[in-house]
Amino acid sequence: MNNSVAIGAPSVGVLFAFWRGSGMEDRMNRATDPGPSDDLAALMRSVARGDSGAFRLVYDRTSAKMYGICLRLLGSEAEAQDVLQEVYVTVWRKAAQFDAAKASPITWLGVMARNRAIDRLRQRRGGGEQLDAAADIPDDGPLATAVIEQEQDSRRLAHCLDELEERTRTMIRAAFLDGASYPELAEREGVPLGTMKSWIRRGLLRLRGCLEQ
Amino acid sequence: MTDKRHPDEERQALAAEHALGLLSGEDERRARELAASEPDFAREVARWRGRLAPLAGELEPVDPPPSTWKRIAVSIEPPEAGSNVIRLHRKITMWRGATAGMTALAAALGGVLVLQPRGVPPPVVTPQPAAPPMVAMLSNDQKDMKVMASWNPATRQLVLAVAGDMPPDTTHAHELWVIPAGGKPRSLGTMGDSKQMHMRLADAIASLMESGATVAISVEPPGGSPTGSPTGPVIASGSLTRA
Numbered sequence: 001m002n003n004s005v006a007i008g009a010p011s012v013g014v015l016f017a018f019w020r021g022s023g024m025e026d027r028m029n030r031a032t033d034p035g036p037s038d039d040l041a042a043l044m045r046s047v048a049r050g051d052s053g054a055f056r057l058v059y060d061r062t063s064a065k066m067y068g069i070c071l072r073l074l075g076s077e078a079e080a081q082d083v084l085q086e087v088y089v090t091v092w093r094k095a096a097q098f099d100a101a102k103a104s105p106i107t108w109l110g111v112m113a114r115n116r117a118i119d120r121l122r123q124r125r126g127g128g129e130q131l132d133a134a135a136d137i138p139d140d141g142p143l144a145t146a147v148i149e150q151e152q153d154s155r156r157l158a159h160c161l162d163e164l165e166e167r168t169r170t171m172i173r174a175a176f177l178d179g180a181s182y183p184e185l186a187e188r189e190g191v192p193l194g195t196m197k198s199w200i201r202r203g204l205l206r207l208r209g210c211l212e213q
Numbered sequence: 214m215t216d217k218r219h220p221d222e223e224r225q226a227l228a229a230e231h232a233l234g235l236l237s238g239e240d241e242r243r244a245r246e247l248a249a250s251e252p253d254f255a256r257e258v259a260r261w262r263g264r265l266a267p268l269a270g271e272l273e274p275v276d277p278p279p280s281t282w283k284r285i286a287v288s289i290e291p292p293e294a295g296s297n298v299i300r301l302h303r304k305i306t307m308w309r310g311a312t313a314g315m316t317a318l319a320a321a322l323g324g325v326l327v328l329q330p331r332g333v334p335p336p337v338v339t340p341q342p343a344a345p346p347m348v349a350m351l352s353n354d355q356k357d358m359k360v361m362a363s364w365n366p367a368t369r370q371l372v373l374a375v376a377g378d379m380p381p382d383t384t385h386a387h388e389l390w391v392i393p394a395g396g397k398p399r400s401l402g403t404m405g406d407s408k409q410m411h412m413r414l415a416d417a418i419a420s421l422m423e424s425g426a427t428v429a430i431s432v433e434p435p436g437g438s439p440t441g442s443p444t445g446p447v448i449a450s451g452s453l454t455r456a
Contacts, residue, residue, distance in 0.1 A: 049444075050385075050434025052289070059282060064274035067281075072272050081281045085288065092289045096439035103263060110269040111262050118234035126237060149259040154267030175233050176268045182235050204229040205222065211264055 041100040048096035055092055062106060063088070066113040073117040073179040083116045103148040111148055114179075121179045152211060160210035168203035171196070228254055232261030289435060346456040349428040351449040359449055362428050363456070369419045371401070373410040385432045390443060391418065392427040403437045404430065426453045 040061060046054035066087060070080035090112060098108050161169050171189070174180040180188070186196040224247070230236050231244035247254040344366035351360040363372045373389070389401040399421060404410060414422065429450035431443040438444050 048439050050439070052435075055289070056282075059285065063281070064276045065269075065272075067277040068272045068275045069269055071275055077278075081277060081284075084277055084281055085284050088285045089288050092285075093436045093439065103266065107263075107266045107269070110266060114234070114269065121234075122237050122241070147255065147259040148262045148266065149256060150263045151266050152264045154270060157264065157267045172233070173268065175235050176265055177272065179234060181237060200235065201226040201230070204233070205226060208225075208229070208261075208264070 040105045041098075044095050044098045044100070044105050047092065048098070055088075055095075058091065058105070059088055062109050065106060066109055069110055069113045070117045072177060073114065074120060079120060080117070083113065083120060086116050087113045099148075103151040107148060107151050114176075118179050121181075125181065156211060160207050163210050164203050164206060168199055171200055172203055172207070175200070224254060225257060228257035229261050232258045233265065347422065347424060347453045348456045349451040349453045351428060351430060351451040360430065362451070362453075364422050364453060366419065366422065369414050369416070371410075371412045371414055371422070373404070373412075375404075375409070384435070385445065386435050386437055387430050387448070388433045388437050388443070390427075390429045390431060391421050392429060393421045393423065394425045394427075396421070398429070398443055400438065400441065401428075403433070422453060424453055424455060427451070428453060 040058065043054045043058050043061075047058055063084065067080060067084055070083045070087075071077065074080045074083065087109065091109065098105060103111075161172070164172070167189070171180075171185050174185060174188075182193060182196055182200075185200070186193045189196065191199075227236075227240070227244055227247070231241070231248065236244055244258075248258050249255070346366070347364045349362040349364070351362060359375065361374045363374070364370075365372075386403040388403045390398040391401055392398045399418060401412065401414065401418065427450055429443070429447050431438070431447045432445035433443070434445075
């Protein structure tokens, strides 16, 4: 078997010289011009066009919020930083999938940060539980794990949570804010797992009923 | 733990639990499969994300250390010259090692391609005469041949040979596409700076690699097209033909 390299074609440098000299590069540069807008949603559109300056601005304006979410869920600075990195690398690659009509950029980022952090918690609990069968693949395909339908008004959510039994409300909040799992919640309350599940399921369906009124 | 008496309600509860992150193990797996296969379920999960999202507003912001930005900035940079193919993990699997089949194919192509084994054990290759190897010469309008793609349907392996060095381009990526006759472009991944790339294509993509399909390279933002379709200019293209 021959291990040496023998290429029988002209230099590829010519190819790139071709496109550099053809005006294509100018067109690309114009297409990635960020524009003057300060708006976070507009910045996301620039990120979707590959504008790294806009990406830095998005990071500067949102990373403390995202780090707060990751840190609360994971309780470890090192892990929270790992997740933060994953989230923003995904933002860089998937910014085009952000839908400003459905949610604010902060919400979209928050859903991604929370999902990633909870995946980590699951792996930690399950001793490396792998869910790749249907897991979201960060670099490929639509970002199914961060699709959001119409963001809820926060006052309305607070009102509907208040309508629930206090115990159920506390459990739902602990699941959201601390990433508490069913077994952890059951243990916390000293009730069987099945009891905890039926409390929360009933609470969630009631919450939905109230929000949809 | 599923409530078999009310399948709809059970499913709606599952969507809520999945969005809230309460599930693990088999239940989580099932929810992910439903989310991937059933649009109604996926929509209900998305609605729950929207319903619960304001709760995140209760969490205090915490400034991450400056080192985090540095790590992010490094990981979105396109690959350095010589660092070889791919920081992105597209549907394809990159094979950096040469394989017996590809070396044989290279020999069959008159020594234009000679591959460098790099320690990945070659898979067992059983050539199937029914599916002949194909090649595409990718060129620009001036017909300067620059990149040769060799496709072996039997092993689902695609090899690209680039003449000379691709200059490092820190602002763009070069993304490879297959365009079936009359069809839409499908990404095969972005190209690195190495002279050869080996990819094993997934079945769904491999089925598009038919005689008459076009293979093309476009200029994209670092990391590849954000939309799944070419967004920048096509710098080279060619048709697949039987070798």
